[in-house]
Amino acid sequence: MTESSTIMLSDWEYLIEIYIGTPPVKQLAIADTASEITWTQCQPCLSCCKQIQPIFNPMKSSSYKVMSCRSSDCQSKRRDPNINVKCNRMFINSKCHYGITYNDGSTRNGVLGYEMYKLGSRSILKMAYGCAYDNRGEFHETSAGIVGLGSGNLSFIGQIRKLIGGKFSYCLVDRSKQNAKSKINFGSNAIVSGPGVVSTPLVTKSPREWYHVTLEGVSVRNTRIPFNIGVAKYMKDVVKEGNIVIDSGTTMTHLPTDMYQKLENTLRGAIKAIPVEDPTGELSLCYKNVNNFRIPTIIFHFARGADVALETNNTIAPYSGLLCLAIIPSDDLAIYGNLSQMNRS
Known part of the structure; x- marks a missing residue:
């Protein structure tokens, strides 16, 4: 078919x-x-x-x-x-x-x-x-x-x-x-093929209804943040296979809290702009909504050398009149959301 x-x-x-x-x-x-x-x-x-x-x-x-x-x-x-x-x-x-x-x-x-x-x-x-x-x-x-x-x-x-x-x-x-x-x-x-195409294995684990893949780490310029710097509560082992779920129905990407905090700190030092507090208190890294705002490329390193480079439109989203990092901390489930997948799936 x-x-x-x-x-x-x-x-x-x-x-x-x-x-x-x-x-x-x-x-x-x-x-x-x-x-x-x-x-x-x-x-x-x-x-x-x-x-x-x-x-x-x-x-x-x-x-x-x-x-x-x-x-x-x-x-x-x-x-x-x-x-x-x-x-x-x-x-x-x-x-x-x-x-x-x-x-x-x-x-x-x-x-x-x-x-x-x-x-x-x-x-x-x-x-x-x-x-x-x-x-x-x-x-x-x-x-x-x-x-x-x-x-x-x-x-x-x-x-x-x-x-x-x-x-x-x-x-x-x-x-x-x-x-x-x-x-x-x-x-x-x-079947997706051609120059620039990368692939990573799907991991069969519970719940079997989800598509699990293995995220080894993320990097910003010369700083690499491994997945195992923090362990979500639902995990017993660090850098476990199938540690993140691909979810097209969720907008933002969710990372373990310690890993997220290290990423946020790295971005704060790399972005040449002053952060602005989100009035809702829901997102912790936001900036004024100005034209041509850019942040450094964030590379997600998946198993077997599948590196996915996420540009500003994959990682920053308009929120409460500001531009905010569309990656959030989670102590439960790590999720690769649809914003990260946009123009990358």
Whole structure:
């Protein structure tokens, strides 16, 4: 299978164009490599967030089918700690209800089912799909939901893995080009080659739904900061394989706190400008928003010599009227966010 779809920028998120149902309904949903379940808001809504696109109505689709609690797909998700699956034991063929809580505290609740997806020119039957009818918390109105690009069995990728040979690739367009579009490619089209291309191994570890890679360190000019100068609480060993997750659904890159602090201190000494305090208190390295502001290149050193040079537009973002470092400290999970991936994936 060789297909592609459009991917585009909307605020701080990247949206994929998909078609679901019969007849097919166009939906723009967040491209998220750290999510498994693909879902959109559905009618009838108990509590739906505002969205610009029409909310999908599964009752108008001839290919929609509710997932039974007795199905193997539902049973597999009942053992998944990241998804809260509930079934009514009083009814043999009860619906497979699910709930997801994201890092920002927002929740999405709905019913798992099966639906037809259209990808490029190909229609794919009986794809696991979440109809979300109770959605609370942060939600950007340009999006209809999430396309789960994680590696779990019920993710979009997991369900078409054999068709695409386990291969997909994408390019995230520059944020300065708001109307620009690019492609997410599947199958043989997904192979990226040519001058300047680097690669690093994916590491299989828990949670298996995520794409783990190994970050050995970062450098600014002649200063190299190894990953093991600080160890996140969730890690038992230093410089462990698969120590950072590639997440297209998260904007900022998260580094272990000690490593981040060393990076911030290095940048403060290298940037010829006076830092300005963020009035929200959320980001610690900010500067006045002036034209042509630049910071030194930050190189991320991944395993097997995969060095990725991040320029100012990958590492500095407008925030509260200022320009702030879009890398933040974390004592939990190290994340390689979409700003770092922009024009680099």
